[in-house]
Amino acid sequence: MPTSHEPSHEPDHEPDHDEPNHGWNAGDRVPVVDDPAAVTPQWLTAALRAGGTEAEIIAVSHEAIGTGQLGASYRFHLQARPGQDGSAPSTVVIKMAAGDLRTRSLIATAYRQETGFYRVFAPSARIRVPRCWYAGLADDGLSFTLVLEDAHPASPGRQVQGCTTDQATAAVRNLAGLHAPFWNDDTLTEQATWLRRTSETALRSMREVLVSAADTFVARFRADLSVADADVLLRTADQIARWGRRIRHRTSLIHGDYRLDNLLFTADGQVVTVDWQTLEAGFPGRDLAYFLSTALPAPQRRRQETSLVAAYHERLLRHGVTDYPLDACFEDYRLGTLHGPMTAMIGCVYAPGTPTESSDQMFLSMATNCAAAIRELGTLDLL
Known part of the structure; x- marks a missing residue:
């Protein structure tokens, strides 16, 4: 799993805080990908817009991070179109499925649980979690993609x-x-x-x-x-x-x-x-x-x-x-x-x-x- 994500809402010590997590918009359709090469500027633009950030991404680069056993994680560096820099994050963490289809079929339940959390329950939870712009799960359940905030340098x-x-x-x-x-x-x-x-x-x-x-x-x-x-x-x-x-x-x-x-x-x-x-x-x-x-x-x-x-x-x-x-x-x-x-x-x-x-x-x-x-x-x- 990635080394860090940015929390999606205010610190827990505020007792009356009840702001929901920013989350994935089910009305938007973005293709599920399981190859970092498929994360193009156009794909990221669509994924961010699915989560409520209206920015156009014009260039990306990435490196692998984390050691998760149920997926692969990457830190993506984003360059937004000039004039939109303040609305787009400079980095995001993208988590996706990895391994052959047989291995994925054995752990497909985990894919559904994680994407389902961000889609269904994160908006009502009071626990601090990464902001999620996009949580996609393929129809066969064997591929998933999460676009999450990067909280580096959280430890x-x-x-x-x-x-x-x-x-x-x-x-x-x-x-x-x-x-x-x-x-x-x-x-x-x-x-x-x-x-x-x-x-x-x-x-x-x-x-x-x-x-x-x-x-x-x-x-x-x-x-x-x-x-x-x-x-x-x-x-x-x-x-x-x-x-x-x-x-x-x-x-x-x-x-x-x-x-x-x-x-x-x-x-x-x-x-x-x-x-x-x-x-x-x-x-x-x-x-x-x-x-x-x-x-x-x-x-x-x-x-x-x-x-x-x-x-x-x-x-x-x-x-x-x-x-x-x-x-x-x-x-x-x-x-x-x-x-x-x-x-x-x-x-x-x-x-x-x-x-x-x-x-x-x-x-x-x-x-x-x-x-x-x-x-x-x-x-x-x-x-």
């Missing part, structure tokens, strides 16, 4: 490095801006029939996949895992279907992969969220617990989780959530911790591409931090 988070208390606080407050507008909204899948929602059949299938992934993961990292961590990871896999049934009492729109590598930190202390391929109608505590249990080493999490959950909860209330006491929020955080090892182990075992030392370190740190949180918070006992 991407790094999973293996962790984050500061201030960054964690900004991140959980930002997350509340995603959950609050869609809190217990039963119409989410009516608004978007493509939006994922876990069924009973999916839960049973998930257990089979996760048990296999956990066995492989624990065997692979046996030398790096404590006996206690390995036990938690294996038990988590075995209990994942029961967990899925236990967390049906609360629903919102969730990111599904809300971790440091998908967050961009701006110079003014704000957070911009990218990579929406795992969008889902699901339990909001999953996002919160996933972030805190993967971004913070166990000692830091133990010291700060109470105040960070409270910061998230306070921002939910400020955004209009009612009948949700802090103790219920903290229990949802406890319940959500099983999301972390599930995502880490499946990602590690089944992700496309060749494992690297850095990817192994990332998945291992995520799994061990999550295992510690599950054990210390007694999450398995809640089931």
Whole structure:
């Protein structure tokens, strides 16, 4: 994913701010492209106009950026016709499909989730996201194109490095801006029939996949895992279907992969969220617990989780959530911790591409931090 995008609206610390994200105009038709050579000045002019920027682009250049596994990203430098320079961005980030058609068919759901977020939900969300001028998806679902704002020099988070208390606080407050507008909204899948929602059949299938992934993961990292961590990871896999049934009492729109590598930190202390391929109608505590249990080493999490959950909860209330006491929020955080090892182990075992030392370190740190949180918070006992 690109290194940075510009946020689409004002800082989250303005409590009464309710400006929607600028978004893709469904009435405009711009061809979906999956080759940067197809991004001509004429194409970019049409894409920007689809998103509400009336400028004519007369020259472009680009370079590849990011290391996303589900697409390719490029930074495009734009030259507008003289006299229009102030209305057009000087750079944009364009994300598009990559790989052969067989590979794309396996991850086509991710393409639909991400373009769908910008098309359908971003205008109502209070979370900071890149401005999106164009979100196109091919009829066969195997190609997509996003034209997003570039927020260089915002700094991407790094999973293996962790984050500061201030960054964690900004991140959980930002997350509340995603959950609050869609809190217990039963119409989410009516608004978007493509939006994922876990069924009973999916839960049973998930257990089979996760048990296999956990066995492989624990065997692979046996030398790096404590006996206690390995036990938690294996038990988590075995209990994942029961967990899925236990967390049906609360629903919102969730990111599904809300971790440091998908967050961009701006110079003014704000957070911009990218990579929406795992969008889902699901339990909001999953996002919160996933972030805190993967971004913070166990000692830091133990010291700060109470105040960070409270910061998230306070921002939910400020955004209009009612009948949700802090103790219920903290229990949802406890319940959500099983999301972390599930995502880490499946990602590690089944992700496309060749494992690297850095990817192994990332998945291992995520799994061990999550295992510690599950054990210390007694999450398995809640089931």
